[in-house]
Amino acid sequence: MAKHLLGREVAAALEADVSRRCAALREQGTEPKLVLVRCGEREDDIAYEKSILRQAARSSVETEVRQLPEDSSPEEMKKLLRELSGDEKLHGCLIFRPLPEGLGPDRREICNALAPEKDVDGCTAASAAAVYTGEGAGFPPCTAQACLEMLDFYGVDCRGKRAAVIGRSLVVGKPLAMLLTARDATVTLCHSRTEDLGDICRQADIIICAAGKPGLVTGEMVRPGQTVLDVSMNYLPELKNADGSLGGFVGDAVFREVEKTVEAISPVPGGLGRVTSAVLMKHVVAAAERSLE
């Protein structure tokens, strides 16, 4: 049976590191601070906001929530982001996305008004360029970085290894392909048009599931010795829980099948979700440290 890669273990190590660095910053008179920008009142955003605020409290990072009405104009959003970019007391900024559709077809572009040095969740074009080129200011998206943190924590070396990254989103798949390549892994970036996913998965040493498709990676597609990170959180209303209640989250891998064969696997829930919010705090502290350089 596979070793379970537990998010709480990775997050605890990150939190200890972040708290230590926060204390050192405070001794130098700098209070690390994260601002959350929320446009509208989407339920998902509010739930995520609450979990970030809890995480920030655990990591002793200060926070502030800036809320704009859902019918804000692109110019109002950009004005706020420029104001936050110029505020020396703020070190990191997270924008809840997707932005409301009312902001128009170019709503992704609005985020570029944020200074890349404060873009702790890697949503600006400058951060994207930094991840892709390996140069420049900005941060990778927290979810992609969370995968690296988990590999590091459990001592999985990437160099010279084969990695199958399933999913080509800008939040996980693509940045992770770049980050793993920078660590000398040989990455195959798979997606919905990939024809021989089973073969590609079996050849890989590391499999990253980030397609958002429950049941995608089955027991037949894996072999002994592999590490599987499952980033996806797919909600299944018909899922039967241990207490008889219905509804819950699963990843892309069929956990009970895959864990029989592979060396290590991150569960869903209990895996990368918890690490992602800890990474956000690590990025805020790193941004605060860089602001002093």
Add this chain to the structure above:
Amino acid sequence: MAKHLLGREVAAALEADVSRRCAALREQGTEPKLVLVRCGEREDDIAYEKSILRQAARSSVETEVRQLPEDSSPEEMKKLLRELSGDEKLHGCLIFRPLPEGLGPDRREICNALAPEKDVDGCTAASAAAVYTGEGAGFPPCTAQACLEMLDFYGVDCRGKRAAVIGRSLVVGKPLAMLLTARDATVTLCHSRTEDLGDICRQADIIICAAGKPGLVTGEMVRPGQTVLDVSMNYLPELKNADGSLGGFVGDAVFREVEKTVEAISPVPGGLGRVTSAVLMKHVVAAAERSLE
């Protein structure tokens, strides 16, 4: 024996298209114009400049060369690039790279002073972000785009195919991995730390050689049915030419071995080099067209 994918055929088709579009622009009162920015007098740069000027004449694109002394400061370079960015009569700008080392460790960053809409060889961070994210202004590096043009010209469909891209440079390997992924190929990005290059190559439908290592891809690493594009231009002083003279260019693939097995291969020389400069003109015309929108 493999079909030879000839750069001159692809380039001729591109040139015909560019000339037609140039004529249409001229009828609207716009003269497509490319400016070349050269810092110093490097022999390689001057040779490349000459070949670009010949290509521009064939494609009826106007050109201008702006030369700066080798000991220019970063600020002087940036000032020139900002000036060119603001000049409405110029549509595209190519900067000869690498810039002189005297410009300091951040010399890549200097190019970011160029407006991405005029960055016809994809050297700015904004162009990199556009290639990576699939959104925003800017162009891919001409060499990467040249590979797509060659595949298109010879009717090689990428969708659902496996591609092995060998080399992770920002000029070819990485952007091509992104461009092929956007066309629904499943790409494995290989590099100097890749351990089973032969296996990866044999599984691919399309192999892109862009490592700059002569002899890297041998006859044993290929199979029937494949398309091989060899982007590298490796100069071998000991190479014996047909006329008995010494010195010449080879790609990364061992041509006489690989062509025996695969379906199609681009020769070196005679392959992608010629297409690259034709693509540059296509980008200039596209930039001129967009400037009217």
